[in-house]
Amino acid sequence: MKIHGKTAAEIFECVRTLVQSGQCPPGQVLPSVRDLSESLGINRNTVAVAYRRLVTTGIATAQGRLGTIIRSQSALGEQEGAQAGTPLIDLASGNPNPAWLPDLRTALTERPWQPRLYGEPIVNTGLEAFIRQWCAPDCPVSFEIDLTHGAVDAIERLLNAYLMPGDKVAVESPCFLSSINLLRTAGLQAVGVPLDSEGMRADGLEAALAKGAQAVILTPRAHNPTGCSLSEKRARVLSRVLDKHPHVLVVVDDHFALLSNAPYYSVISRNASRWALVRSFSKAFGPDVRVAAVASDAATSRQLRIRLASGTSWVSHLLQDMIEGALSRVDTAKLMGKAKIDYVRRRETLQAALQAQGIPFAAHGDGLNLWLPLQENDVTAALALARQGWLVRHGEIFSVQEPVRGLRITTSSIEPESCRQLALHIRSSLKETPADSTLPL
Helix, strand or coil, X not given: CCCCCCCHHHHHHHHXXXXXXXXXXXXXXXXXXXXXXXXXXXXXXXXXXHHHHHHHCCCEEECHHHCEEECCCCCCCCCCCCCCXXXXXXXXXXXXXXXXXXXXXXXXXXXXXXXCCCXXXXXXXXXXXXXXXXXXXXXXXXXXXXXXXXXXXXXXHHHHHHCCCCCEEEEXXXXXXXXXXXXXXXXXXXEEEEEECXXXXXXXXXXXXXXXXXXXXXXXXXXXCCCCCCCHHHHHHHHHHHHCCCCCEEEEECCCCCCCCCCCCCCCCCCCCCEEEEEECHHHXXXXXXXXEEEECHHHHHHHHHHCCCCCCCCCHHHHHHHHHHHCCHHHHHXXXXXXXXXXXXXXXXXXXXXXXXXXXXXXXCCCEEEEECCECHHHHHHHHHHCCEECEXXXXXXXXXXXXXXXXXXXXCCHHHHHHHHHHHHHHHHHCCECCCCCC
């Protein structure tokens, strides 16, 4: 195995090519940073940056004194969800609060039983009417409606419809865990676009498109992990950028639409040719309700329907019946209204506690998570918090190419009386953490 290159990018591409060609198999230990820098005649920091990128993109794993090791490319990365059996207070799951999930059995039993057979329409008429009315203000005049098995399933099917392995996809950095894993398993290259308080940065998107990105996945509000939402001004600028690239598929993942407190600002122009707006029911009705609505242009809809045709994998009409019935109930609307208020209350209580300790956080957030940007080593901070009884996510696992430092805290079920104690423990954990040269979000 011969590694060559003078820049971090060249070393990264060399190792990736060796892995893809089988010349660098899973379990292979890469040369130490010192040894490779000496053999290539370059600075150690250059090799360190290349190795860190190999780790954050899932090609390798850092094993401390054992070195940097090539990982199996069939292995899944870290997953969203609760940690079974943990004795820690789990603030890492990304889950909604079970108290605010409606009992969908009632909605199903109130509807008359109607068997469906092969060849029938794959979307309930009543549910399609609700989705069309829901999405119409945010879509070009002409669009089609489809259902998929959740938002991640929708994005996977959309990308598979248009892209080939090796194609580049522009995503937010930090990025949603499931999107990172999806792109890795599909053999697609994620191109990270930085965020700020107004959402995806236009200059970063321009750069990603200049690098040849064939698709863009964008979160308009309640971005996971940071909680940020697009401003109206930023959405207009991004729309103008995308208008210059009509061949690029634009996927808008509005996963928190039913519960969001932020206004929706569209990046999809009236002249867009390849686009999809994805809205999930999973945050409001529970992750086990694997259903998402997809509004898209007619050509994209045809591509989706090829993969959702009767006899293959249409969304169960029993699930559709439950969702349609729940949406028509007054008590469901009241429950979702209470959920929105409660999620804001818990988030704001923690924010006040953090502010009292002088700990910065991403303000004006939405969704189920709160983001703490750090200049310190976030892995060390997360481990320090674990020793004090708290389980949170560190930023490295959300990184795309360039590492992002921070902590993600799921606030949906945090007890308000625990917020002050958590803030104190975060402050003490940061004091234990050595400084890192990486800038925060």
